[in-house]
Amino acid sequence: KAGVTQTPRYLIKTRGQQVTLSCSPISGHRSVSWYQQTPGQGLQFLFEYFSETQRNKGNFPGRFSGRQFSNSRSEMNVSTLELGDSALYLCASSLVQNTEAFFGQGTRLTVV
Amino acid sequence: GEDVEQSLFLSVREGDSSVINCTYTDSSSTYLYWYKQEPGAGLQLLTYIFSNMDMKQDQRLTVLLNKKDKHLSLRIADTQTGDSAIYFCAESYSGSARQLTFGSGTQLTVLP
Numbered sequence: 190k191a192g193v194t195q196t197p198r199y200l201i202k203t204r205g206q207q208v209t210l211s212c213s214p215i216s217g218h219r220s221v222s223w224y225q226q227t228p229g230q231g232l233q234f235l236f237e238y239f240s241e242t243q244r245n246k247g248n249f250p251g252r253f254s255g256r257q258f259s260n261s262r263s264e265m266n267v268s269t270l271e272l273g274d275s276a277l278y279l280c281a282s283s284l285v286q287n288t289e290a291f292f293g294q295g296t297r298l299t300v301v
Numbered sequence: 302g303e304d305v306e307q308s309l310f311l312s313v314r315e316g317d318s319s320v321i322n323c324t325y326t327d328s329s330s331t332y333l334y335w336y337k338q339e340p341g342a343g344l345q346l347l348t349y350i351f352s353n354m355d356m357k358q359d360q361r362l363t364v365l366l367n368k369k370d371k372h373l374s375l376r377i378a379d380t381q382t383g384d385s386a387i388y389f390c391a392e393s394y395s396g397s398a399r400q401l402t403f404g405s406g407t408q409l410t411v412l413p
Contacts, residue, residue: 193343195343220399222399222400222401224401224403231403231404231405231406232389232391232403232406233403234400234401234402237399237400239399244399245399245400279343279344281344281398281401283398283399285399287398288332288349288351288393288398289346289349289398290346290398290399290401291346292336292343292344292345292346293343294342294343295342295343
């Protein structure tokens with residue numbers, strides 16, 4: 190059974206640009222959550238989707254957005270990139286009412 | 302408030318037991334988790350415990366939960382060099398794993 194797949198693995202963008210990251214959950218998992226990991230702030234929850242609707246949102250500016258498609262794949266978008274957005278972005282998938290969340294390998298975003 | 306704290310570093314000798322500690326503040330937590338992160342990788346779910354349990358054992362891993370003191374620990378028996386990684390504890394509130402609050406992580410170094 191394939192795990193959580195995140196693409197791309199690495200990205201380099203320039204300040205002011207926008208970026209889209211993709212996450213394909215484990216087959217059958219309908220919930221996708223996104224996290225940002227930085228050395229200074231650690232792991233922080235961004236948002237969570239299931240049934241194509243955002244269910245929960247963390248404390249991030251509106252530049253961070255996401256969506257989920259009918260096949261449960263999810264994308265997150267960051268607009269007007271800032272240097273501080275450089276981070277490892279992780280997505281996790283789970284069954285909706287389940288105790289286990291499984292993470293992908295992450296996308297390493299570097300903003301220069 | 303939601304706050305999860307861990308000590309930053311732990312060094313042990315190969316073959317010894319490791320004990321990684323975590324404290325949390327929200328008494329409404331329902332599940333508490335331990336994840337492992339190796340360099341350049343995502344998070345690997347090691348184990349989790351429901352908040353009405355005191356202990357859970359899974360092969361070399363033992364989780365202890367003291368609800369009164371809001372203290373969680375992970376014991377790794379017979380620690381091996383392959384156990385060197387960052388270990389995160391995390392809590393959820395909703396009865397599912399869709400939104401987790403993570404500690405800052407403990408860097409475990411296993412010395413030969």
